[in-house]
Amino acid sequence: MASVTLRNVAKRYGLVQVINDASLDIEDGEFVVFVGPSGCGKSTLLRMIAGLEPISGGELSIGGHMVNNVAARDRGIAMVFQSYALYPHMTVAENMEFGLVNVGTPKDEIKHRVAAAAETLQIAHLLQRKPKDMSGGQRQRVAIGRAIVRQPRVFLFDEPLSNLDAALRVQMRTELAKLHQKLRATMVYVTHDQTEAMTMADRIVVLRAGIIEQVGTPIELYERPVNAFVAGFLGSPKMNLVKGTVTSLQGGTVTATIGTSGCLTGSCRVGAIFAGDDVTVGIRPEHLQLVSGSGDLSGVVEVVENLGNLSLVYVALESGETIVCETRGRGPKPGENVGLRADKGAVHVFDRHGVSVVDHTLKAAAMEGGA
Ligand SMILES: Nc1ncnc2c1ncn2[C@@H]1O[C@H](COP(=O)(O)OP(=O)(O)OP(=O)(O)O)[C@@H](O)[C@H]1O
Numbered sequence: 588m589a590s591v592t593l594r595n596v597a598k599r600y601g602l603v604q605v606i607n608d609a610s611l612d613i614e615d616g617e618f619v620v621f622v623g624p625s626g627c628g629k630s631t632l633l634r635m636i637a638g639l640e641p642i643s644g645g646e647l648s649i650g651g652h653m654v655n656n657v658a659a660r661d662r663g664i665a666m667v668f669q670s671y672a673l674y675p676h677m678t679v680a681e682n683m684e685f686g687l688v689n690v691g692t693p694k695d696e697i698k699h700r701v702a703a704a705a706e707t708l709q710i711a712h713l714l715q716r717k718p719k720d721m722s723g724g725q726r727q728r729v730a731i732g733r734a735i736v737r738q739p740r741v742f743l744f745d746e747p748l749s750n751l752d753a754a755l756r757v758q759m760r761t762e763l764a765k766l767h768q769k770l771r772a773t774m775v776y777v778t779h780d781q782t783e784a785m786t787m788a789d790r791i792v793v794l795r796a797g798i799i800e801q802v803g804t805p806i807e808l809y810e811r812p813v814n815a816f817v818a819g820f821l822g823s824p825k826m827n828l829v830k831g832t833v834t835s836l837q838g839g840t841v842t843a844t845i846g847t848s849g850c851l852t853g854s855c856r857v858g859a860i861f862a863g864d865d866v867t868v869g870i871r872p873e874h875l876q877l878v879s880g881s882g883d884l885s886g887v888v889e890v891v892e893n894l895g896n897l898s899l900v901y902v903a904l905e906s907g908e909t910i911v912c913e914t915r916g917r918g919p920k921p922g923e924n925v926g927l928r929a930d931k932g933a934v935h936v937f938d939r940h941g942v943s944v945v946d947h948t949l950k951a952a953a954m955e956g957g958a
Protein backbone atom coordinates (compact mmCIF):
# COMPACT_ATOMS: atom_id res chain seq x y z
CA MET A 588 0.00 0.00 0.00
CA ALA A 589 1.24 3.45 -0.75
CA SER A 590 0.28 7.06 -1.26
CA VAL A 591 0.56 8.69 -4.69
CA THR A 592 1.53 12.33 -5.04
CA LEU A 593 1.50 14.50 -8.13
CA ARG A 594 3.22 17.88 -8.06
CA ASN A 595 2.65 20.13 -11.07
CA VAL A 596 2.64 17.14 -13.37
CA ALA A 597 2.43 17.99 -17.07
CA LYS A 598 2.23 15.99 -20.29
CA ARG A 599 2.99 17.35 -23.71
CA TYR A 600 2.97 15.64 -27.08
CA GLY A 601 5.07 18.02 -29.13
CA LEU A 602 3.28 21.34 -28.82
CA VAL A 603 0.05 19.80 -27.56
CA GLN A 604 -0.39 20.13 -23.80
CA VAL A 605 -2.52 17.19 -22.70
CA ILE A 606 -2.10 17.47 -18.89
CA ASN A 607 -1.63 20.86 -17.36
CA ASP A 608 0.03 21.37 -14.01
CA ALA A 609 -1.79 18.57 -12.16
CA SER A 610 -1.25 18.45 -8.38
CA LEU A 611 -2.94 15.80 -6.27
CA ASP A 612 -2.41 13.85 -3.04
CA ILE A 613 -3.84 10.34 -3.04
CA GLU A 614 -3.68 8.86 0.42
CA ASP A 615 -2.56 5.37 1.29
CA GLY A 616 -5.60 3.09 0.99
CA GLU A 617 -7.80 5.65 -0.70
CA PHE A 618 -10.16 4.91 -3.64
CA VAL A 619 -9.83 7.85 -6.01
CA VAL A 620 -11.81 8.15 -9.23
CA PHE A 621 -10.74 10.25 -12.21
CA VAL A 622 -13.76 11.37 -14.15
CA GLY A 623 -14.28 13.68 -17.11
CA PRO A 624 -15.40 13.74 -20.74
CA SER A 625 -13.67 11.80 -23.49
CA GLY A 626 -10.23 13.15 -24.33
CA CYS A 627 -9.78 15.14 -21.10
CA GLY A 628 -6.65 13.21 -20.14
CA LYS A 629 -7.83 10.56 -17.65
CA SER A 630 -5.98 7.66 -19.25
CA THR A 631 -2.89 9.77 -19.83
CA LEU A 632 -2.73 10.70 -16.15
CA LEU A 633 -3.19 7.06 -15.11
CA ARG A 634 -0.56 5.85 -17.57
CA MET A 635 1.88 8.41 -16.21
CA ILE A 636 1.32 7.07 -12.68
CA ALA A 637 1.83 3.55 -14.06
CA GLY A 638 5.05 4.56 -15.77
CA LEU A 639 3.72 3.62 -19.21
CA GLU A 640 3.99 7.23 -20.35
CA PRO A 641 6.94 9.51 -19.51
CA ILE A 642 5.99 12.75 -17.80
CA SER A 643 6.99 16.06 -19.40
CA GLY A 644 7.15 18.12 -16.21
CA GLY A 645 6.61 18.04 -12.47
CA GLU A 646 7.13 15.29 -9.91
CA LEU A 647 5.39 12.01 -9.32
CA SER A 648 5.89 10.09 -6.06
CA ILE A 649 4.65 6.70 -4.92
CA GLY A 650 4.98 5.84 -1.24
CA GLY A 651 6.92 9.04 -0.66
CA HIS A 652 9.60 8.32 -3.28
CA MET A 653 9.95 10.19 -6.54
CA VAL A 654 9.40 7.74 -9.38
CA ASN A 655 9.78 10.00 -12.43
CA ASN A 656 12.66 7.88 -13.63
CA VAL A 657 11.58 4.52 -12.19
CA ALA A 658 10.49 1.90 -14.74
CA ALA A 659 6.87 0.73 -14.71
CA ARG A 660 7.76 -2.78 -13.46
CA ASP A 661 9.59 -1.34 -10.44
CA ARG A 662 6.79 0.98 -9.29
CA GLY A 663 4.78 -1.68 -7.43
CA ILE A 664 1.62 -0.96 -9.39
CA ALA A 665 -0.82 -3.18 -11.26
CA MET A 666 -3.09 -1.91 -13.98
CA VAL A 667 -6.41 -3.27 -15.22
CA PHE A 668 -7.63 -2.12 -18.62
CA GLN A 669 -10.97 -1.94 -20.37
CA SER A 670 -9.83 -4.67 -22.76
CA TYR A 671 -9.01 -7.55 -20.47
CA ALA A 672 -5.89 -8.45 -22.49
CA LEU A 673 -5.85 -12.07 -21.29
CA TYR A 674 -3.65 -14.63 -23.04
CA PRO A 675 -6.16 -16.67 -25.08
CA HIS A 676 -4.11 -19.89 -25.13
CA MET A 677 -3.67 -19.96 -21.33
CA THR A 678 -6.16 -21.10 -18.70
CA VAL A 679 -7.45 -18.69 -16.08
CA ALA A 680 -4.96 -20.07 -13.55
CA GLU A 681 -2.07 -19.70 -16.00
CA ASN A 682 -3.13 -16.15 -16.85
CA MET A 683 -3.08 -15.24 -13.18
CA GLU A 684 0.21 -17.04 -12.50
CA PHE A 685 2.06 -15.64 -15.48
CA GLY A 686 3.32 -12.37 -14.00
CA LEU A 687 4.50 -14.12 -10.83
CA VAL A 688 6.34 -16.92 -12.66
CA ASN A 689 8.18 -14.23 -14.61
CA VAL A 690 9.56 -12.58 -11.49
CA GLY A 691 10.56 -15.90 -9.93
CA THR A 692 7.96 -16.13 -7.14
CA PRO A 693 8.17 -19.59 -5.45
CA LYS A 694 5.65 -22.14 -6.79
CA ASP A 695 3.81 -22.68 -3.49
CA GLU A 696 3.43 -18.96 -2.98
CA ILE A 697 1.99 -18.60 -6.51
CA LYS A 698 -0.55 -21.40 -5.90
CA HIS A 699 -1.56 -19.81 -2.61
CA ARG A 700 -2.02 -16.31 -4.04
CA VAL A 701 -3.96 -17.48 -7.11
CA ALA A 702 -6.28 -19.61 -4.95
CA ALA A 703 -6.91 -16.69 -2.56
CA ALA A 704 -7.61 -14.22 -5.38
CA ALA A 705 -9.89 -16.69 -7.18
CA GLU A 706 -11.81 -17.19 -3.95
CA THR A 707 -12.22 -13.43 -3.43
CA LEU A 708 -13.41 -12.94 -7.00
CA GLN A 709 -15.60 -16.06 -7.02
CA ILE A 710 -13.86 -17.60 -10.00
CA ALA A 711 -12.30 -20.61 -8.23
CA HIS A 712 -14.46 -22.96 -10.31
CA LEU A 713 -13.18 -21.42 -13.55
CA LEU A 714 -9.44 -21.78 -12.98
CA GLN A 715 -8.98 -24.43 -15.71
CA ARG A 716 -11.09 -22.63 -18.34
CA LYS A 717 -9.75 -20.65 -21.27
CA PRO A 718 -10.84 -17.00 -21.66
CA LYS A 719 -12.92 -17.74 -24.77
CA ASP A 720 -15.19 -20.00 -22.73
CA MET A 721 -16.15 -17.28 -20.26
CA SER A 722 -18.47 -14.26 -20.11
CA GLY A 723 -17.21 -10.68 -20.23
CA GLY A 724 -17.75 -10.26 -16.50
CA GLN A 725 -15.82 -13.43 -15.72
CA ARG A 726 -12.95 -12.35 -17.97
CA GLN A 727 -12.79 -8.99 -16.27
CA ARG A 728 -12.60 -10.77 -12.91
CA VAL A 729 -9.61 -12.74 -14.20
CA ALA A 730 -7.95 -9.49 -15.27
CA ILE A 731 -8.55 -8.09 -11.78
CA GLY A 732 -7.30 -11.35 -10.26
CA ARG A 733 -4.11 -11.07 -12.26
CA ALA A 734 -3.59 -7.65 -10.66
CA ILE A 735 -4.42 -8.86 -7.13
CA VAL A 736 -1.92 -11.76 -7.11
CA ARG A 737 0.91 -9.33 -7.75
CA GLN A 738 0.09 -7.65 -4.42
CA PRO A 739 0.75 -4.18 -5.81
CA ARG A 740 1.11 -1.07 -3.69
CA VAL A 741 -1.32 0.73 -5.99
CA PHE A 742 -4.06 -0.60 -8.28
CA LEU A 743 -4.80 1.40 -11.41
CA PHE A 744 -8.05 0.76 -13.30
CA ASP A 745 -8.80 2.29 -16.70
CA GLU A 746 -12.55 1.96 -17.39
CA PRO A 747 -12.51 -1.73 -16.41
CA LEU A 748 -16.28 -2.12 -16.58
CA SER A 749 -17.17 -0.28 -19.76
CA ASN A 750 -17.25 -3.42 -21.92
CA LEU A 751 -19.83 -5.02 -19.66
CA ASP A 752 -23.60 -4.76 -19.99
CA ALA A 753 -25.47 -2.43 -17.64
CA ALA A 754 -26.57 -5.04 -15.07
CA LEU A 755 -23.15 -6.62 -14.81
CA ARG A 756 -21.55 -3.21 -14.47
CA VAL A 757 -23.67 -2.46 -11.43
CA GLN A 758 -22.78 -5.84 -9.90
CA MET A 759 -19.04 -5.47 -10.58
CA ARG A 760 -19.17 -1.94 -9.18
CA THR A 761 -20.26 -3.19 -5.77
CA GLU A 762 -17.79 -6.06 -5.96
CA LEU A 763 -14.92 -3.70 -6.64
CA ALA A 764 -16.02 -1.56 -3.71
CA LYS A 765 -16.00 -4.67 -1.50
CA LEU A 766 -12.61 -5.67 -2.84
CA HIS A 767 -11.26 -2.27 -1.89
CA GLN A 768 -12.62 -2.65 1.64
CA LYS A 769 -11.07 -6.09 1.94
CA LEU A 770 -7.63 -5.27 0.52
CA ARG A 771 -7.43 -1.72 1.88
CA ALA A 772 -5.24 -0.97 -1.12
CA THR A 773 -4.73 2.37 -2.83
CA MET A 774 -6.85 2.37 -5.95
CA VAL A 775 -7.08 4.87 -8.78
CA TYR A 776 -10.00 4.30 -11.08
CA VAL A 777 -10.78 6.01 -14.38
CA THR A 778 -14.29 6.28 -15.77
CA HIS A 779 -16.45 8.69 -17.68
CA ASP A 780 -19.51 7.31 -15.92
CA GLN A 781 -20.52 9.78 -13.23
CA THR A 782 -22.63 7.15 -11.42
CA GLU A 783 -19.56 4.92 -11.00
CA ALA A 784 -17.65 7.91 -9.71
CA MET A 785 -20.35 8.91 -7.23
CA THR A 786 -20.89 5.40 -5.88
CA MET A 787 -17.35 4.06 -5.70
CA ALA A 788 -15.05 6.93 -4.83
CA ASP A 789 -13.68 8.10 -1.51
CA ARG A 790 -12.73 11.17 -3.53
CA ILE A 791 -13.44 12.19 -7.10
CA VAL A 792 -11.09 14.14 -9.35
CA VAL A 793 -12.97 15.96 -12.12
CA LEU A 794 -10.86 16.66 -15.19
CA ARG A 795 -11.60 18.90 -18.15
CA ALA A 796 -9.23 19.41 -21.07
CA GLY A 797 -6.16 18.35 -19.09
CA ILE A 798 -6.96 20.47 -16.06
CA ILE A 799 -8.08 19.26 -12.64
CA GLU A 800 -11.29 21.23 -12.04
CA GLN A 801 -12.13 19.97 -8.56
CA VAL A 802 -11.17 17.26 -6.06
CA GLY A 803 -13.45 16.19 -3.24
CA THR A 804 -15.76 13.56 -1.78
CA PRO A 805 -18.76 12.69 -3.96
CA ILE A 806 -21.07 14.68 -1.68
CA GLU A 807 -18.77 17.73 -1.62
CA LEU A 808 -18.69 17.80 -5.39
CA TYR A 809 -22.43 17.23 -5.63
CA GLU A 810 -23.34 19.92 -3.13
CA ARG A 811 -20.51 22.38 -3.63
CA PRO A 812 -19.37 22.35 -7.25
CA VAL A 813 -16.81 25.10 -7.80
CA ASN A 814 -17.99 25.75 -11.32
CA ALA A 815 -20.78 25.08 -13.78
CA PHE A 816 -18.80 22.31 -15.48
CA VAL A 817 -18.51 20.21 -12.31
CA ALA A 818 -22.11 21.08 -11.43
CA GLY A 819 -23.33 19.77 -14.76
CA PHE A 820 -21.09 16.70 -14.79
CA LEU A 821 -22.14 15.01 -11.56
CA GLY A 822 -25.73 13.98 -10.93
CA SER A 823 -28.33 12.17 -13.00
CA PRO A 824 -30.42 13.77 -14.33
CA LYS A 825 -27.99 16.65 -14.58
CA MET A 826 -28.30 19.91 -12.68
CA ASN A 827 -30.42 22.39 -14.65
CA LEU A 828 -28.24 25.27 -15.83
CA VAL A 829 -30.07 28.25 -17.32
CA LYS A 830 -29.10 31.77 -18.32
CA GLY A 831 -30.05 34.57 -15.96
CA THR A 832 -29.43 38.23 -15.21
CA VAL A 833 -28.78 39.60 -11.73
CA THR A 834 -31.60 41.99 -10.81
CA SER A 835 -31.15 42.32 -7.10
CA LEU A 836 -28.35 41.87 -4.58
CA GLN A 837 -28.84 42.18 -0.87
CA GLY A 838 -25.93 41.22 1.32
CA GLY A 839 -25.36 37.57 0.55
CA THR A 840 -28.60 37.09 -1.38
CA VAL A 841 -28.83 37.33 -5.15
CA THR A 842 -31.92 37.22 -7.33
CA ALA A 843 -31.59 36.55 -11.04
CA THR A 844 -34.34 36.75 -13.61
CA ILE A 845 -34.57 33.82 -15.99
CA GLY A 846 -35.70 35.59 -19.16
CA THR A 847 -39.44 36.21 -18.89
CA SER A 848 -40.06 32.93 -17.04
CA GLY A 849 -39.56 34.17 -13.48
CA CYS A 850 -36.63 34.46 -11.13
CA LEU A 851 -34.51 32.37 -8.76
CA THR A 852 -32.85 33.44 -5.53
CA GLY A 853 -29.65 32.07 -4.06
CA SER A 854 -26.76 32.96 -1.81
CA CYS A 855 -23.56 34.61 -3.01
CA ARG A 856 -20.27 35.91 -1.69
CA VAL A 857 -20.47 39.66 -1.32
CA GLY A 858 -18.59 41.41 -4.15
CA ALA A 859 -18.47 38.34 -6.39
CA ILE A 860 -21.18 39.60 -8.78
CA PHE A 861 -23.09 42.80 -9.45
CA ALA A 862 -26.54 43.90 -10.57
CA GLY A 863 -26.91 43.56 -14.33
CA ASP A 864 -24.35 40.70 -14.58
CA ASP A 865 -25.09 37.75 -16.81
CA VAL A 866 -24.98 34.59 -14.76
CA THR A 867 -25.71 30.88 -15.07
CA VAL A 868 -28.23 29.66 -12.54
CA GLY A 869 -28.20 26.03 -11.46
CA ILE A 870 -30.80 23.95 -9.69
CA ARG A 871 -31.00 20.16 -9.39
CA PRO A 872 -34.19 18.43 -10.61
CA GLU A 873 -34.92 17.08 -7.12
CA HIS A 874 -34.90 20.61 -5.72
CA LEU A 875 -37.78 21.81 -7.90
CA GLN A 876 -41.41 21.32 -6.91
CA LEU A 877 -44.33 21.49 -9.31
CA VAL A 878 -46.91 23.97 -8.02
CA SER A 879 -50.31 24.91 -9.24
CA GLY A 880 -50.41 28.60 -10.12
CA SER A 881 -47.23 30.60 -10.47
CA GLY A 882 -44.07 29.49 -8.69
CA ASP A 883 -40.58 30.93 -9.01
CA LEU A 884 -40.60 29.88 -12.67
CA SER A 885 -43.34 29.02 -15.09
CA GLY A 886 -43.37 27.12 -18.36
CA VAL A 887 -45.05 24.50 -20.50
CA VAL A 888 -44.63 20.75 -19.99
CA GLU A 889 -42.85 19.23 -23.00
CA VAL A 890 -42.29 15.61 -22.02
CA VAL A 891 -42.98 13.49 -18.94
CA GLU A 892 -40.79 10.43 -18.31
CA ASN A 893 -42.49 8.10 -15.91
CA LEU A 894 -39.91 5.99 -14.04
CA GLY A 895 -42.42 4.21 -11.82
CA ASN A 896 -41.50 5.59 -8.41
CA LEU A 897 -41.05 9.11 -9.79
CA SER A 898 -41.45 11.16 -12.94
CA LEU A 899 -39.09 13.50 -14.75
CA VAL A 900 -41.01 16.48 -16.05
CA TYR A 901 -39.34 18.51 -18.82
CA VAL A 902 -40.63 22.07 -18.78
CA ALA A 903 -39.95 24.50 -21.63
CA LEU A 904 -39.23 28.07 -20.55
CA GLU A 905 -40.08 31.07 -22.71
CA SER A 906 -36.39 31.42 -23.63
CA GLY A 907 -36.44 28.00 -25.29
CA GLU A 908 -34.37 26.44 -22.51
CA THR A 909 -35.72 23.26 -20.91
CA ILE A 910 -35.69 22.64 -17.20
CA VAL A 911 -36.15 19.19 -15.64
CA CYS A 912 -38.07 18.62 -12.44
CA GLU A 913 -38.25 15.37 -10.49
CA THR A 914 -41.60 14.62 -8.94
CA ARG A 915 -43.31 11.74 -7.16
CA GLY A 916 -46.27 10.15 -8.87
CA ARG A 917 -47.39 10.52 -12.47
CA GLY A 918 -46.75 14.20 -13.07
CA PRO A 919 -48.72 16.55 -15.35
CA LYS A 920 -49.49 16.09 -19.06
CA PRO A 921 -47.51 17.52 -21.99
CA GLY A 922 -48.85 20.92 -23.00
CA GLU A 923 -49.94 21.92 -19.48
CA ASN A 924 -48.79 25.22 -18.02
CA VAL A 925 -46.97 24.62 -14.74
CA GLY A 926 -45.22 26.57 -12.03
CA LEU A 927 -41.93 25.45 -10.47
CA ARG A 928 -40.78 26.35 -6.99
CA ALA A 929 -37.12 26.03 -6.00
CA ASP A 930 -36.27 24.62 -2.56
CA LYS A 931 -34.81 27.22 -0.26
CA GLY A 932 -31.03 27.34 -0.41
CA ALA A 933 -30.83 24.94 -3.36
CA VAL A 934 -29.98 27.47 -6.07
CA HIS A 935 -26.41 27.73 -7.43
CA VAL A 936 -25.24 30.90 -9.12
CA PHE A 937 -22.21 30.94 -11.45
CA ASP A 938 -20.60 34.10 -12.81
CA ARG A 939 -20.10 34.70 -16.55
CA HIS A 940 -16.94 32.57 -16.47
CA GLY A 941 -18.93 29.71 -14.94
CA VAL A 942 -17.27 30.07 -11.51
CA SER A 943 -19.54 29.46 -8.53
CA VAL A 944 -20.26 32.57 -6.44
CA VAL A 945 -22.25 30.60 -3.85
CA ASP A 946 -21.56 31.33 -0.21
CA HIS A 947 -21.90 27.82 1.17
CA THR A 948 -22.35 28.87 4.79
CA LEU A 949 -25.33 31.00 3.83
CA LYS A 950 -26.64 28.32 1.48
CA ALA A 951 -26.55 25.65 4.21
CA ALA A 952 -28.29 27.98 6.66
CA ALA A 953 -31.01 28.73 4.09
CA MET A 954 -31.57 25.02 3.40
CA GLU A 955 -31.97 24.27 7.09
CA GLY A 956 -34.36 27.16 7.51
CA GLY A 957 -36.52 26.32 4.53
CA ALA A 958 -37.54 23.41 2.29
N1 LIG B 1 0.36 10.18 -28.79
C1 LIG B 1 -0.41 11.27 -28.73
N2 LIG B 1 -0.13 12.40 -29.41
C2 LIG B 1 -0.91 13.49 -29.34
N3 LIG B 1 -2.01 13.58 -28.57
C3 LIG B 1 -2.35 12.50 -27.86
C4 LIG B 1 -1.58 11.29 -27.89
N4 LIG B 1 -2.18 10.40 -27.05
C5 LIG B 1 -3.26 11.03 -26.56
N5 LIG B 1 -3.36 12.28 -27.03
C6 LIG B 1 -4.42 13.27 -26.71
O1 LIG B 1 -4.43 13.45 -25.31
C7 LIG B 1 -5.73 13.76 -24.87
C8 LIG B 1 -6.07 12.93 -23.66
O2 LIG B 1 -6.20 11.58 -24.03
P1 LIG B 1 -6.65 10.47 -23.01
O3 LIG B 1 -6.57 9.15 -23.70
O4 LIG B 1 -5.87 10.62 -21.77
O5 LIG B 1 -8.16 10.88 -22.76
P2 LIG B 1 -9.27 10.18 -21.84
O6 LIG B 1 -9.74 11.19 -20.87
O7 LIG B 1 -8.74 8.89 -21.32
O8 LIG B 1 -10.44 9.91 -22.90
P3 LIG B 1 -11.44 8.64 -23.07
O9 LIG B 1 -12.55 8.85 -22.07
O10 LIG B 1 -11.94 8.79 -24.47
O11 LIG B 1 -10.66 7.39 -22.84
C9 LIG B 1 -6.65 13.54 -26.05
O12 LIG B 1 -7.05 14.79 -26.54
C10 LIG B 1 -5.80 12.79 -27.04
O13 LIG B 1 -6.15 13.10 -28.36
Ligand SMILES: [Mg+2]
Nearest residue numbers: 629630631745
Ligand atom coordinates in the same frame (compact mmCIF):
# COMPACT_ATOMS: atom_id res chain seq x y z
MG1 LIG C 1 -9.21 6.87 -21.62
